[in-house]
Amino acid sequence: MPKKPHPADIADRAKIATATHFNVHVRNGSFEKINREAPTLAKAAEIAAQISAQNGGKPCLIYGITPAKMTVLVPKDMIDAARSGTTPAKRQAEKAKRKAKADAPKGGKRAAILEAAQNGKMPAAPDFSAPTHARFRKKLAEIVAMAKAGDIKGLKAMKINPVSTSPKAMARYRDLCIIALNARAAY
Known part of the structure; x- marks a missing residue:
């Protein structure tokens, strides 16, 4: 370490x-x-x-x-x-980009969103307007606020238990925000 x-x-x-x-x-x-x-x-x-x-x-x-x-x-x-x-920040960003590409599904909408995040574009927040998402709206709002503030540490520390569609969507959004913020910091 x-x-x-x-x-x-x-x-x-x-x-x-x-x-x-x-x-x-x-x-x-x-x-x-x-x-x-x-x-x-x-x-x-x-x-x-x-x-x-x-x-x-x-x-x-x-x-x-x-x-x-x-x-x-x-x-x-x-x-x-x-x-x-190269700079240490650029090397770290390139390493993160290579890792994310290796884990990424080939083609499709999710791959395009991941590629955009790797280039520093923040993803759109998931739509939690349906009644099934009501109990998760507060936590999503916290994640959105941290993402807008550029709080990478806070986003990484956010505990999400992805057991249903709402938490899975929040976790995916948080992870994409972290990728985008790291890419922005590197350049």
């Missing part, structure tokens, strides 16, 4: 996402240092690789510079992702 990130690391990653530019830095001695500016993290990773190659493989540090001129050290996994052209 992966280690849960520290809140400070999460905050740093959020700051890096707002960076206006990046600084590549390496010290070659007591008074000698190299600093190069880059507009993107991918370009900074490229510059760091060049500098490192020219200096006998000595690793460089990359800092993100926020709009408030705050410098934040970029973690190695973000640098590696920038080198490969």
Whole structure:
């Protein structure tokens, strides 16, 4: 099981996402240092690789510079992702998309709705206007409110016992909302 990130690391990653530019830095001695500016993290990773190659493989540090001129050290996994052209969020979204496609029925209306959710389109809420759904309307309204608010954690925590058509429809709607919200967050 992966280690849960520290809140400070999460905050740093959020700051890096707002960076206006990046600084590549390496010290070659007591008074000698190299600093190069880059507009993107991918370009900074490229510059760091060049500098490192020219200096006998000595690793460089990359800092993100926020709009408030705050410098934040970029973690190695973000640098590696920038080198490969993907971000952790994109990789996670692609993985979720592949998994959902593998589980999806081939063709038909449900497959089209699933594909739309994988592309970030929120599904329509099920119609619970019939009297048979009356006792489930409140729970459906809670799910709809969480989906509109983008509350992925709340949707995942929502307990639904799919023993009849109403709860099955709610569970299917909730799961599609989670897929759509994750897809939106990744892009």
